[in-house]
Amino acid sequence: MAGILERYRKFYDFGDDFPIISLEEGNTPLIPAKKVADAVMQKSGKKGIRVFLKFEGLNPTGSFKDRGMTYAVSQAVAQGHTHIICASTGNTSAAAAAYGARAGLKTLIILPGGKVALGKLSQAILYGASIVEIDGNFDQALDIVRDLGATGKVCIVNSINPYRLQGQKTGAFEVCDALGEAPDDLYIPVGNAGNITAYWIGFKEYADKDITRKRPRMNGYEAEGSAAIVLKRKIEKPETLATAIRIGNPASWQAAEAARDESGGRIDSVTDDEIVAAYQFLAANEGVFCEPSSAASVAGLLKASELDQVKDNATIVCVLTGNGLKDPDSAIKFGNPERAQLPADSAQVAEFFKL
């Protein structure tokens, strides 16, 4: 299966000689989630709800960032850049490092020190990126990237690069292609607010081209400790265990508000406890292992169910943005602790399993 730029080529205006750098990203599954739907109906008292999980953790580097990075890095090559740079809470850097390696570019990465999940950091290291961990948060790292980008020596591949969002809009295309129509509601985690903006671009484009008849309500969820859009102010010291969305000054803030308002959706926040509960629920009941930040979408849906914000017969899609393997420490911390180390002895093992 070709990557997103080839599959959706007619939605782009690049020519035949455009140097596509691809890892065959996209084409991720839209998984029916009956247990989540049951929980929504039980909490809300509504009927006929269908829930699907757009599992973006199955992209080549394990997150949705690959959709945007294929386009941003291809453009960097087309423009003759030798260096790409990004700030990241982890996933953007993993994707940049992978596509940068494939393109033969030097990838420069700035991370919030001590706040990047182990899997993401290990990816960037093995892909061969040059990495600086700052004594500061993502927002400060992005400020440095903007400064260095202004020198003209490096190409910024954060989502302030418009090609990123133009690539990520294909997530919305795939959801519509799989359902045969746009969903009624999209639930999505919000960090730097690029992805909610990109999905809205995609849904609008499909509706404008009459491929779909409707557009979904866009429902974005920030983590409570970094809920700048909800609180209508920058958060100087964002805090959440959902480190991927630990962002206090989202770059696409206004575009995300526009997506919310144009679609009749909402941007709300979920607590770390709600995020962890959804993270555990998805793994233990649906067999889907996403990273904690990704579970903010499902946590948001469960919260909305309790607040009577879901409608009868709604088709709902929750975007699961990243793979659970990115963050093994959280899995071990919040997973089922029923484990034992025993001698190689059948009787003792049987006893532990209560067989």
Ligand code: F0G
């Ligand atoms: N989920 C995951 C797993 C992420 O890595 C991110 C963002 C988001 C959700 C939020 O998406 O920023 O478009 O609103 N991660 C960025 C990074 C910031 O550096 O990897 P957003």
